[in-house]
Amino acid sequence: MASPAVIRCYAFTFALSVFLLITPSISIYCDEDDCYDLLGVSQNANTSEIKKSYYKLSLKYHPDKNPDPESKKLFVKVANAYEILKDDETRAQYDYAIEHPEEVFYNTARYYKAYYGHKTDPRAVLVGLLLILSGFQYVNQWTRYNQALEMVKKTPAYKNKLRALELERSGGVSNKKKNNKMDKKVHEDLSKELDLQINGAEKPSVWGLIGVRLVLLPYTLSKLLLWHGCWFWRYKVKKAPYSWEDASYLTKQSLGAPADAWRNTDDATKDDLVQRQLWVKSNMESYVSEMRRESKRRR
Template sequence: MAAFTASVIPIVSFILITLAVRCHATALIEGLYCGKKNCYDVLGINRDSDKQDIAKSYRRLARKYHPDVSKESDPEEKFREVANAYEILKDDESRRDYDYMLDHPEEFYGHYYRYYRRRMSPQVDVRVVIAGVITFVSIFQYMHGWWRYNDAMKYLLNEPKYRTMAVSKANELGLLSKIERRKRPKEDVKADEEAVLRKMLEENVDVRGGYSRPSLWDVMWVRVVLLPYTLVLYVIWWFKWQWTYFVMKQEYTEEDRHYLTRKALKLTTVQWESIGREKQSELIEKELWVNDNFQAYTNQQQEEMKAKYAESAKYRRYRRYMKNHKPGPIVDSD
């Protein structure tokens, strides 16, 4: 038995050594990195060399094999090999992947994935791309807001009702009389008058909704920066709400009744404020945040709408028309 073991051990050792050498040989894959050549050997360095040694060796070999000055045979091919090896080893992540391939030749497909993932992936940092997109959207958002606000101001200036109000306010403050008119072109005087009237409208007319005056607080960049703070406030508000109204069973405050009614009706803050105090009080008294009350209110609104349509002469004419002129059959043109 001992003799058999002694004879087998050398054979097994030979097989293991052969497999190890074979695996090391297959670590260099054609089409990946430096192909069948070792990038370290191409630059004449070892795996312990630092970036400074790599750059120094590359400059030396680049001068030696540059096609314009080299007297070597086929200098262009050697110059490309040197440049390719330098591009792979000068980058820390690329060098790490290459070293991993040398140490783990058995992961054949994994090496292809890591190699082409790095080559095909964008070279620009994703964070820079995201920041650029947010910046572009923020600038567009702010400029578009000013464009819509200026459009609203032009509309109000041309509307007789608001223009008369602006002129009245300007005369009360004596602003129009202060405009210098002597020896000035009529166009300049007209522009100054329009500027005064616009200022009066901005101070006395509350423009809301999509045409409101743009604010930096609404810009996307500011919202992103303040997002953590906003989330913290929301979490605090949510726990406070649960504790106050579900644990302590307290009555809703007036402010919270406004909030619940607005949410039940699915109205924005601007839409809610635009319906007036009297209508708000009427809706709050109905306690629409209670599902049964909301369903009753919805049914009531539908009945009122039907009654309104029934009293409408235009709607009655439409119903008579649809009754007397029913849609004809669909005919296939083919």
């Protein structure tokens, strides 16, 4: 059995822990003071009485009215107590903290939510977050694009295109400077004329940023709904034949071809694929079988 001294030690430790936990849940409002006592009113005082007492004390302790150095501290405490008690919500939270001091974490969370949470406009937070994300996205896209551009510039195909462009600009007379190496300034000028299409690392555009897309989301959704409505009316209700652009879109979707790959496909191949009407299941199955047979013949 524990000795009386050990029991007293445990009791003191427990009491101290309870004091350290419970006290902050009340003191966070008016420090170590009671908000009602600071204003000189009872806990049952109405809003009018609280307001009247505050105006009276604020005149008494205002630094311009009272030269006493302690008056400034009292003035700040009185103003803080009034801010808490003048609002029905924060006053109810304070009264709850007085009646339930054991709920330290709950009371503390409610205090900080009331005094700090509402001061930050969620719309400002959302806009700031979107700006930060869009900034990171834009920098990342430019980094990827520049890295891909440097890699492409080291390939023989790019150097050949650059050389051909140089010959075209110079009228077929090649630059002989420095072992036929192109002058740096000429190299940069000609590089700007080459329109490089790099798959997977397209030149960044502000229209692709997440912030811009979110702002334009209502417009995008409206446009999408209008497009689907027109499609349904034209091809489902009126049974009109597909235009070449719409048939091309259906063909691309049926093949599962990426937008870049389809855009770089030559017109003759596109026409052939569109005429096959691959969006029809039977036609697609026939096309797949034909491709398989052709692949086996090549082997």
